[in-house]
Amino acid sequence: MTGALNDLRVIELCTEAGAWAGKLLADMGADVIKVEPPTGSITRTYAPFYKDVPNPDRSLFYWHYNTSKRGITLDLTQAAGREAFRKLAATADVVIEDQPVGRMATWGLDYPDLSKDHPELIMTSITPFGRSGPRSSEQATDLTLLAGGGPAWSCGYDDHSLPPVRGGGNQGYQTGCHWAVVTTLVAVMHRDFTGEGQHLDVNMHAAQNVTTEAASYSWLVARDTVQRQTGRHASAIPSQPVQVLAGDGRYVTTGFAPRRPRQIRVLIDWLDEINLKEQFESWPLLEAGANLDHDITMQTIQEGGEEAMIFGAVRDSLVFIAEHVTAYEFFIGTQSRDMQCGIIYTPEDMIEDKHFIERGFPTPVEHPELGETFTYPGAPYRMPASPWQIYRRAPLLGEHTSEVLAEIGLADQESSLRTAGVIA
Amino acid sequence: MPAKALAPIRIVDFSGVLAGAGATRILAAFGAQVIRIENPANNGAWDPIRAAPPFKDERRGFNFGGGWNNHNVEKLGVTLNMGTAKGKEIFPRLVAMADIVAENFAAGVMERLGFGYESLQSIKPDIIYLSNCGFGGTGPYQPFKTWGPIVQAVSGLTYTSGIRDQPPAGWGYSYMDHGGAYFGAIAMLAALHHKHKTGEGQWLDLACTESASTLTGPAILDYTVNGRGTRSEHGVDSNRGDLPMAPHNIYAASGTDEWVSIACRTDAEWAALAREIGEAAGDPRFATYEGRQANRNDLETLVAQWCAPQDKFDVQHRLQALGIPSAAVQTPEERIDKDPNTSSWGMWPTVHHSAIGDVRVDGIPVHASKTDWQIARGAPMLGEHNDIVYGEMLGMSADEIASLKAEGVL
Numbered sequence: 001m002t003g004a005l006n007d008l009r010v011i012e013l014c015t016e017a018g019a020w021a022g023k024l025l026a027d028m029g030a031d032v033i034k035v036e037p038p039t040g041s042i043t044r045t046y047a048p049f050y051k052d053v054p055n056p057d058r059s060l061f062y063w064h065y066n067t068s069k070r071g072i073t074l075d076l077t078q079a080a081g082r083e084a085f086r087k088l089a090a091t092a093d094v095v096i097e098d099q100p101v102g103r104m105a106t107w108g109l110d111y112p113d114l115s116k117d118h119p120e121l122i123m124t125s126i127t128p129f130g131r132s133g134p135r136s137s138e139q140a141t142d143l144t145l146l147a148g149g150g151p152a153w154s155c156g157y158d159d160h161s162l163p164p165v166r167g168g169g170n171q172g173y174q175t176g177c178h179w180a181v182v183t184t185l186v187a188v189m190h191r192d193f194t195g196e197g198q199h200l201d202v203n204m205h206a207a208q209n210v211t212t213e214a215a216s217y218s219w220l221v222a223r224d225t226v227q228r229q230t231g232r233h234a235s236a237i238p239s240q241p242v243q244v245l246a247g248d249g250r251y252v253t254t255g256f257a258p259r260r261p262r263q264i265r266v267l268i269d270w271l272d273e274i275n276l277k278e279q280f281e282s283w284p285l286l287e288a289g290a291n292l293d294h295d296i297t298m299q300t301i302q303e304g305g306e307e308a309m310i311f312g313a314v315r316d317s318l319v320f321i322a323e324h325v326t327a328y329e330f331f332i333g334t335q336s337r338d339m340q341c342g343i344i345y346t347p348e349d350m351i352e353d354k355h356f357i358e359r360g361f362p363t364p365v366e367h368p369e370l371g372e373t374f375t376y377p378g379a380p381y382r383m384p385a386s387p388w389q390i391y392r393r394a395p396l397l398g399e400h401t402s403e404v405l406a407e408i409g410l411a412d413q414e415s416s417l418r419t420a421g422v423i424a
Numbered sequence: 425m426p427a428k429a430l431a432p433i434r435i436v437d438f439s440g441v442l443a444g445a446g447a448t449r450i451l452a453a454f455g456a457q458v459i460r461i462e463n464p465a466n467n468g469a470w471d472p473i474r475a476a477p478p479f480k481d482e483r484r485g486f487n488f489g490g491g492w493n494n495h496n497v498e499k500l501g502v503t504l505n506m507g508t509a510k511g512k513e514i515f516p517r518l519v520a521m522a523d524i525v526a527e528n529f530a531a532g533v534m535e536r537l538g539f540g541y542e543s544l545q546s547i548k549p550d551i552i553y554l555s556n557c558g559f560g561g562t563g564p565y566q567p568f569k570t571w572g573p574i575v576q577a578v579s580g581l582t583y584t585s586g587i588r589d590q591p592p593a594g595w596g597y598s599y600m601d602h603g604g605a606y607f608g609a610i611a612m613l614a615a616l617h618h619k620h621k622t623g624e625g626q627w628l629d630l631a632c633t634e635s636a637s638t639l640t641g642p643a644i645l646d647y648t649v650n651g652r653g654t655r656s657e658h659g660v661d662s663n664r665g666d667l668p669m670a671p672h673n674i675y676a677a678s679g680t681d682e683w684v685s686i687a688c689r690t691d692a693e694w695a696a697l698a699r700e701i702g703e704a705a706g707d708p709r710f711a712t713y714e715g716r717q718a719n720r721n722d723l724e725t726l727v728a729q730w731c732a733p734q735d736k737f738d739v740q741h742r743l744q745a746l747g748i749p750s751a752a753v754q755t756p757e758e759r760i761d762k763d764p765n766t767s768s769w770g771m772w773p774t775v776h777h778s779a780i781g782d783v784r785v786d787g788i789p790v791h792a793s794k795t796d797w798q799i800a801r802g803a804p805m806l807g808e809h810n811d812i813v814y815g816e817m818l819g820m821s822a823d824e825i826a827s828l829k830a831e832g833v834l
Binding site for chain 1: 427429430432433442448451454468477478479480490491493494500502532559562563564565567568569570571572574575578579580581582583584585586587590591592593594595596598599601602603606607608609610611613614615616617618620621622624625626627628629630631633635637638639640642643644645646647648649650652653654655660662663665666667668669672673674675676679683684685686687689693722729732740744747748749750751752753754755756757759760764765766768769771783784785786787788789790791793794795805822
């Protein structure tokens with residue numbers, strides 16, 4: 001069986017902003033050919049490195065974002081490089097690029113140039129602010145996209161003397177890429193139905209703006225402004241803290257406390273089971289809650305009477321339990337009692353957790369150049385009829401240049417292109 | 425009006441909240457016919473945001489939830505009580521004319537309703553079935569329940585968001601509800617392409633915690649390859665970040681809770697910023713990236729002091745004029761109503777909702793030259809399109825529909 005996109009050839013001309021889009025397509029079977037300058041993509045210089053030694057073929061950042069792709073070098077500042085790119089694009093179903101606005105046109109490699117004799121071509125352009133509009137020439141990074149586009153406003157701490165937080169891991173770029181991939185696949189379906197290609201103008205700033213959940217629609221609908229809070233939803237109305245340091249020094253998140261008498265009984269039994277019932281001073285309130293003949297409602301909590309006190313005790317009991325057990329015990333203990341609570345894992349905790357191992361999420365990837373095999377994060381979705389897979393590790397610099405030149409009929413020019421520095 | 429790319433596609437949709445509803449919303453914006461099914465017995469209360477704030481005016485109830493409208497634009501809405509025998513008879517007739525069945529119930533709910541993947545396949549052999557839940561359809565945590573913050577916590581996304589010497593800040597919203605929606609849309613479209621080529625459908629099992637983990641790749645590799653974990657003496661600082669850029673942070677500007685971000689990607693960008701800051705920034709320790717990184721605390725303090733008395737937008741404009749990435753941390757009002765990029769893009773289309781009236785919603789951040797999106801119709805009121813779907817599409821008579829309503833099936 002082969003991947004869902006195994007009939008598609010994609011030419012990727014992307015740096016850090018767009019490489020995730022190419023990976024998503026490549027791991028679904030598309031033949032993604034990454035085009036880099038002869039010196040290599042700048043992301044080959046990004047830490048961390050294998051054994052911490054900088055080397056263009058050993059950036060773990062590059063490794064992650066470029067699995068399953070083939071890699072070639074082409075100097076597009078030279079006419080011969082651009083000519084080779086045109087030949088390559090003529091064999092492609094999709095060109096995806098994150099170049100500064102105007103550069104593709106300057107090179108004569110923009111959608112009108114490439115689609116003139118190839119109307120089935122889909123070209124996806126990822127830029128910070130879209131290709132038109134008053135901000136289209138502004139500079140941006142992942143940080144500034146998240147700051148200007150909305151996410152940072154909602155992330156941070158209860159203490160507003162601390163700054164808003166850029167969520168980690170290049171999520172601004174990745175959000176732009178998710179939209180690039182979704183719409184590229186919409187265009188692929190349109191082409192399946194009609195044979196017609198098109199150009200897609202992806203605006204990363206806009207992508208952040210529509211990835212803020214309630215922050216946008218609270219303003220759009222009610223002109224309410226959400227305010228950031230530690231570890232939980234930013235809200236126009238403050239909510240109670242949920243993040244607790246567990247007994248072993250790791251954090252958990254308690255979520256919504258239970259409001260059903262039956263669940264409160266379960267909490268009492270749990271306190272009893274771990275011999276904490278006597279130490280939890282408010283347990284008579286829990287008993288009262290467990291003996292109610294109805295659920296506690298948000299309304300009775302807001303009214304502030306006895307049920308509000310009971311609910312406060314329920315919340316306190318969750319925190320109390322968390323503080324006296326390990327984070328993992330709290331996670332398993334709550335979830336197995338039908339409460340939606342979580343453990344705050346590090347990325348490495350997650351990849352080593354037995355659930356994900358049993359599901360086969362950690363994915364071994366062979367690095368023959370090092371004689372080693374490493375564990376990568378696996379499938380974001382299971383599609384058994386057309387399996388997701390990492391077909392190969394990221395390309396070494398220029399690894400597939402000869403092979404691809406041969407495929408587009410330029411094998412005889414390889415040595416002259418190399419001499420001229422068009423390829424490395 | 426642009427062509428609708430996905431006009432031939434029909435989706436029978438149980439998916440709610442944002443992680444599910446957000447996926448089918450995107451396909452609907454590109455022309456797919458999405459039929460959202462809700463339970464009449466509880467007025468669609470399975471989806472807790474149907475009746476939840478924000479509200480446009482003083483009216484309340486299950487037809488007025490502002491978030492629900494946002495996530496369900498361009499969909500048709502029908503009611504069907506899947507707990508009734510007649511509901512179980514009618515549902516397969518919808519499946520028979522669908523390309524996709526989508527849901528984000530807790531794992532196992534569809535099986536208990538009698539419509540797991542094999543059952544759907546027996547109704548429509550080439551059906552594509554998307555199930556989207558926190559821990560997926562198999563494994564020891566399969567019964568566990570999640571929502572965005574739990575997914576983010578377990579995946580590592582919460583831990584990796586914060587600043588030095590502070591606990592994790594996490595994400596101040598369900599980032600992975602958006603993420604789940606994006607991954608779900610990608611999986612559905614890839615499966616549609618596979619079906620177009622091969623005639624074959626499949627079950628798409630999306631475990632949102634796994635999708636989320638793929639978004640922390642370099643941190644995972646630093647551990648699996650180099651054995652270096654993310655825990656450290658000062659904790660994670662995602663504002664400083666780990667791209668090779670310094671300064672790179674969010675700084676206080678003049679005013680209350682006003683902030684501006686700055687990132688210098690190169691020594692030349694730093695040199696340009698240093699000229700603005702003045703003498704202190706000429707310190708040779710800061711001339712190279714390695715030097716700035718080695719003296720990072722001093723560097724950040726210097727930039728912070730320079731920003732503090734200035735208006736956040738003045739800093740942004742001043743640095744953008746020099747080609748340095750900088751952006752004010754914008755409030756919702758600033759980015760929605762005052763940012764010239766968003767209005768010129770058409771980022772906030774106005775939809776008409778049959779009960780709420782006219783209201784703005786999230787647009788799509790991509791423009792397609794031949795088959796651009798359209799978001800004009802608001803989310804359906806409960807059962808708003810029963811007559812169209814059951815009458816026109818399934819051919820039921822008005823009397824039949826009326827008696828099904830009376831019986832509580834619709």
